[in-house]
Amino acid sequence: AQSVTQLDSQVPVFEEAPVELRCNYSSSVSVYLFWYVQYPNQGLQLLLKYLSGSTLVKGINGFEAEFNKSQTSFHLRKPSVHISDTAEYFCAVSDPQGAQKLVFGQGTRLTINP
Amino acid sequence: EAGVAQSPRYKIIEKRQSVAFWCNPISGHATLYWYQQILGQGPKLLIQFQNNGVVDDSQLPKDRFSAERLKGVDSTLKIQPAKLEDSAVYLCASSSGGTGLQGYTFGSGTRLTVV
Numbered sequence: 001a002q003s004v005t006q007l008d009s010q011v012p013v014f015e016e017a018p019v020e021l022r023c024n025y026s027s028s029v030s031v032y033l034f035w036y037v038q039y040p041n042q043g044l045q046l047l048l049k050y051l052s053g054s055t056l057v058k059g060i061n062g063f064e065a066e067f068n069k070s071q072t073s074f075h076l077r078k079p080s081v082h083i084s085d086t087a088e089y090f091c092a093v094s095d096p097q098g099a100q101k102l103v104f105g106q107g108t109r110l111t112i113n114p
Numbered sequence: 115e116a117g118v119a120q121s122p123r124y125k126i127i128e129k130r131q132s133v134a135f136w137c138n139p140i141s142g143h144a145t146l147y148w149y150q151q152i153l154g155q156g157p158k159l160l161i162q163f164q165n166n167g168v169v170d171d172s173q174l175p176k177d178r179f180s181a182e183r184l185k186g187v188d189s190t191l192k193i194q195p196a197k198l199e200d201s202a203v204y205l206c207a208s209s210s211g212g213t214g215l216q217g218y219t220f221g222s223g224t225r226l227t228v229v
Contacts, residue, residue, distance in 0.1 A: 043222045044157070
């Protein structure tokens with residue numbers, strides 16, 4: 001069975017500072033990896049995804065993530081955050097060969113302080 | 115293209131009552147998912163449909179939850195009778211098949227409060 005662990009439940013940072021949201025996964029098979037963002041009272045929006053190929057994936061809103069197979073990690077980064085990045089961020093994993101359902105982590109609440 | 119539509123946006127019911135949620139996926143998307151998101155947790159898959167057939171309902175509490183997808187388009191999720199622990203946001207998502215290539219599109223969800 002696949003599982004995802006997001007190591008920080010809350011991350012406070014100052015505006016224009018860099019940020020890293022950590023995600024580790026567990027799987028006995030190859031995986032697809034995703035980061036989603038959820039703004040208050042809204043659904044989930046895809047930030048970026050890793051399918052194969054280059055381990056550095058660039059997404060929307062200036063976010064990027066790096067797939068590290070040896071460490072089973074898929075950390076999300078942004079070099080300079082804005083107030084508008086305040087939201088809940090979810091890491092998710094999917095089995096390319098299976099039913100292709102998404103298994104989510106617990107989420108990380110990113111709070112940007114002015 | 116239009117997104118995934120869900121209704122109602124909010125619902126408050128008393129425990130032991132019944133409730134139903136509706137989802138209209140993106141046109142042409144064969145796969146439809148219902149997720150439950152309890153406050154402070156990540157979404158958890160309840161049921162996955164491929165057209166109008168069930169692919170995975172292993173985490174659906176079948177003694178009280180039911181779901182159907184008639185004609186492979188719209189879907190309804192029902193809870194009867196509701197318990198306090200069913201308070202959550204219920205998210206519907208659809209995909210054209212293959213999470214890797216097409217990904218998912220989520221609706222805005224239905225926030226259920228059971229009192």
